[in-house]
Amino acid sequence: MATETQETTPTEDAVRAALATVNDPEIHRPITDLGMVKSIAIAPGGAVDVGVYLTVSGCPLRETITANVTEAVQRVPGVTSVAVELDVMSDEQRRELAASLRGGKAEREIPFAQPGSLTRVYCVASGKGGVGKSSVTVNLAAALAAGGGLKVGVVDADIYGHSVPRMLGTDGRPTQVEDMIMPPSAHGVKVISIGMFTPGNAPVVWRGPMLHRALQQFLADVYWGDLDVLLLDLPPGTGDIAISVAQLVPNAEILVVTTPQQAAAEVAERAGSIAVQTHQKIVGVIENMSGMPCPHCDEMVDVFGTGGGKQVAEGLTRTTGTDVPVLGGIPIDIRLREGGDEGKPVVLSDPDSPAGKALRTVADKLSSRQRGLSGMSLGLTPSNKF
Template sequence: MAPSLEQIKAALATVQDPEIRRPITDLGMVKSVDVAPDGVVRVGVYLTVAGCPLRDRITRDVTAAVSKVEGVTKVHVDLDVMSEEQRKELQAKLRGSRGPEKEIPFAKPNSTTRVLAVASGKGGVGKSSITVNLAAAMAASGLKVGLIDADIYGHSVPRMLGVTDRPTKVEDMIMPPVAHDIKVISVGMFKAGNSPVIWRGPMLDRALYQFLTDVYWGDLDVLLLDLPPGTGDIAISVAQRIPTAEILVVTTPQLAAAEVAERAGSIAAQTHQHIVGVIENMAWLPCPHCDERIAVFGEGGGQAVADALGRTLGYEVPLLGQVPIDMRLRAGGDEGKPVVLSDPDAPVSAELRRIAAGLGKRRTGLKGLRLDVSPVRR
């Protein structure tokens, strides 16, 4: 007995667009459904753009979902492309109507997305590795996570997450690639090869602004920004564009790195941002022959940074964790497989997952939110 049209539509409702992460039935992507008496089903699907990089995956997902319906003997998927009017309708459905000035959703007073700007005083402390693994750990725990590679000159996040897809553009809206359930965007996705980015301050700010406004992030629990080292243009732009962003400082134990990290964190005193805490990377090396910890880069740098920032800012800045040296952390970055996913039981993974569990809590309650109510005179 051939399946009903309602059964096929119900099956299609379980198929999500890989980039937007919403059912294709809600997005107007189902063009047609035809069910033959012999159980052969033909489904027409609209792609957002002609060169959609995920067309094969959409075809596989639709075929798999419809094939599960009892009575289906074969599935044909015919792909078409949305018209300009249909793309505009999709954009309006996702973002709603907006005025001429684009809005940063995370800067709105009622945003419940926690924005964490990961900073360091100098390069080479493993800031990007920490950011990528925190994002992966949060996503693995069930949170909706976005990641902006804001280190424009030294972008490395795509490689560390194994991202090879390029963003898809729908009208003036950019669909970010998804890796390990993390929505991610980087300037490296828009340029050819390994060519350098040679921009001055205004261009850097413009790139960050576009990442925040033109990219469709959806409803995120956490958005992480991998900042460039130091206190330059991007750090200032983040403070101006997203005043509610919290700063997470990454350092290593040695005194030289700690002093520079303290300067990077102290920017919060001028920008009035909150420092959520300090992470000490490369804190120790486990001895291969015993249980001792070898302090390769010294000891106490992370706690020293936290204490110094606390004195400067007038509130307690916690040392959130001490991440050990582990070759698997480096190897995972080179292979595009975060160690918290590839080897979750390793000591380095356990520490990163513990830190991520504390940082990934979505803001709840009314504290810090603007209520759109007005007093009424009685």
């Protein structure tokens, strides 16, 4: 009987290996690597007690962590029952965790601005409001994370007109670990917005320096992890935030969103031209609301005119001296609006709809761009000794 017990009782190594498959839902790294496993106790009959440290008291995802730990340990051969006991990290443990996540660096820095960063940073810009810039941002992010299988983050940099959390369908609140902020996720996309820090629908009434500081915190204090793509939903126009982004993340590239009408195109071209002064690259132009399929005959009705996207791309090509393509045209589609209101991006809820297809096509073009140092300044000066 003793031999049978020995053979069927799980080992601590087996339980720890199972726990290594459990990721913290906010940090997205194994709890074993984060020092969150407090203890493992195994009774002869196969009953396992696991002690887990939460990063903060009242962690909003404590139930998720408990469920994931329980499920992982239950799969270990010989385990008959699992009990999870939660505790909270000490201040010292949190400091060690924060230092570990920063790679041992105590100072705050913007990882995407570092010379070795492999993250593509796209600023989604528009000349005026109401052209669907935030809808495009959210759907591109969801499509890149789902279809492209990329690690994606979104910064809602439109401080006054923040709307990304609703459109992505998240009402989660960030968790603070020491001076680091863990962003909530939705549809596989990490997201941060000033709306997560303000009560109700309270307006944000700040001047330029406060806007700059908020953006700096979103980029430096939020733990983004190793992202493939970071999208910044900029406010309309060429104001403080656009200038701050150029200063804080000089390697960021610009996506210009416009509508077909000529008045909107002229303003969008003006907004894109800021790249000449900030020395940023314009990836391309996206024409939103580029016609509406007739519900009776499927013929495209040009509600807002035609040619705005092409006009902006040609104008920016002349201004910048580089080729600026039209990446795609997004037709008017009620499902796109409904998805934004319900927090279900149309590229996920109805990917074969006209808008869903068009947005996924643009996302495919962005995901096919190489992740790396291409196009970044290496800080080298040509020598005249040859």
